[in-house]
Amino acid sequence: MESEKRNTQLLRTPPPGKIKIMNALSELMREKDFNSITTADIATTAGVTEGLIYKYFRDKKDLLYQVLNGHFQTFQNYIVSKIETRKSSIEKLSIIIKTTLKSYSINRVFARILLLEVRNSPNYFESDAYDMVKIYSRTILDIINQGIKEGEIKDDIDPHALRQVMLGSIEHACLGEVIFGKDLDTDKVSEHICNIIFRGAKK
Amino acid sequence: MESEKRNTQLLRTPPPGKIKIMNALSELMREKDFNSITTADIATTAGVTEGLIYKYFRDKKDLLYQVLNGHFQTFQNYIVSKIETRKSSIEKLSIIIKTTLKSYSINRVFARILLLEVRNSPNYFESDAYDMVKIYSRTILDIINQGIKEGEIKDDIDPHALRQVMLGSIEHACLGEVIFGKDLDTDKVSEHICNIIFRGAKK
DNA sequence: ATGGGTAAGTAAATATTACTCACTAAGGTA
DNA sequence: TACCTTAGTGAGTAATATTTACTTACCCAT
The missing domain is CATH 1.10.10.60 (Homeodomain-like)
Incomplete structure (x- = not known):
């Protein structure tokens, strides 16, 4: 009670x-x-x-982290709903790339906070928001490992490296949009990225 | 006079x-x-x-930009000296990846400023430091285009996308080191990254 | 119902800190 | 010598993040 x-x-x-x-x-x-x-x-x-x-809020930064956390919550739900039906690992990863890029593109404030505003202060990495990032990041790693186990992805690929390439590519791709407000054709860009990454990662 | x-x-x-x-x-x-x-x-x-x-210095931020500029100057020289002897585009790009990663790893303050501290303020993109970034970035694009022209790189690859994947991978790979001070085996990591990227990009 | 406790919100004081300004000292040069 | 420029000072000011003491409203247990 x-x-x-x-x-x-x-x-x-x-x-x-x-x-x-x-x-x-x-x-x-x-x-x-x-x-x-x-x-x-x-x-x-x-x-x-x-x-x-x-x-x-403890301080101004804490407010920022909680705002980020809110945005990340809806983002995470969206991502999960998009991949849960898919079976193939490559397909899942492709969807994550496209969906993440799209989410950043639609919600620039969210992307801005996550990519540009929080990472410079150590406190962020103790926040709830960062816990969400870890979950998201972990999800990707799990899918990669599953893909390797099931033979969809080459087994000489380092899972962490592949995740880094994925996340880095996504982030860098939307940087121009987030910073300068340039328009971004998420479908096209994500296709290009997948093309580059998987023609190597796919067995 | x-x-x-x-x-x-x-x-x-x-x-x-x-x-x-x-x-x-x-x-x-x-x-x-x-x-x-x-x-x-x-x-x-x-x-x-x-x-x-x-x-x-105009303000505190301007000081930061000038410090970054100083670091970038030596970085740029280092990069150029490393690639000028090489002929193959793929080789050049691989060296850029490895050397950039190494530079970030050796000079964490430089990496910290560039990747975490400046991008959130619009003034940065008017600074001399950012001009240097544009040159560096341009160099990579030129090499990619040359590689495509000479048949080393697939011609259905989007040059900008490839550059994004390269830069994003590099940056994300050293983020853990820059933020948490984790040690990074640059040789191994850059090899992994090149492996992922070029097994798709190389014809 | 009522009064004590708690949650929501206020208004003003404080402390930090980026930035300004009027000034001095030391060469160099004509 | 007189003058101009450059390097540097130190005491301010203004902006702004944070603290503190206070008020108001509401819930629920007697």
Whole structure:
């Protein structure tokens, strides 16, 4: 009963102020980079006072991490829903590449935070958001290993290296879009990337 | 005569204070991320006053860009010296991958700045440092195009995509080292990466 | 119903820190 | 000598992230 109470408390929808603050930052980041956004900016666009930010977030960075976490949650669900029906490993990995690229492209704020804004501070790697990244990253590795075991992927390929190439390619491909707002034909680009990667990785 | 004077002025070795400031930031960044380093920190480790920083640099970020530029200059020279003797495109690209990875690995501060600290602010893309990046990036593209023309690389490969995969792979591969200080066997990793990339890209 | 506890939110003070400005000292040069 | 330029100083200022003491509203157990 005790734990049930605490549990419902954890799961219940966050207070409106908290939501408003997170949305405000997300919105502001469509135009500005994180460091150029002030706590005053955030508070006014959220329609709350500056002090409230520090009721729900340890500091400004913590707010950023929680916003990222929110975006990553929906991203992760989307990814999982896309690959669960597929059988072949190569196919799964291709879908991950295309879907990730598409997600970054559709939600540039999400991509911006993940690729440009958080990695420079050590605290990020202790955050819940980074835990999500680890899960996503782990998923890819598992699929690669499965692919090797089932003979779809060459067994002289280093799984970690393949994952690095995949993730690196995806990230670098959308950098231009995220930074300069260039348009990106995700279907075409992901096809090119898959072409390069798998004509080597596929046995 | 006017312009000659100005020219020698530009080329002559920078004042000791400027050098000390740049070295100080570089040194501090071996331990801390850029945002956690204060101008006071920089001044004291450099043994100058805070005001002097703003004599030579527009702002704190500009200092960072100039430090990056310095590192990139030596990096670029190193790269060029490594590939100029080689004939084959694939070979050149392989060397670039290995050498870049090695450079990042040896000079973590350089890698840290380039990959984690500058890309989030728009000003960076107006800086001299970014001009250097463009040159480096252009070099790779030229080699790829040459490789395609000479039949070393498949002609259905998109040159930009191949470059993205290359650069992305390199960067992602050294991220763990740069962030967490993990050791990296550059020879092995670059071999793995080349293996993945070129078994598809090589005709 | 009511009063005590807790969650949501406020307003103003504080402390850090990037950046400015008016100044000095030391060459070099005409 | 007088002057100009360059290197450097040190005390400020202004912006802004964070803290603190306080108010209000609501829930639930007596």
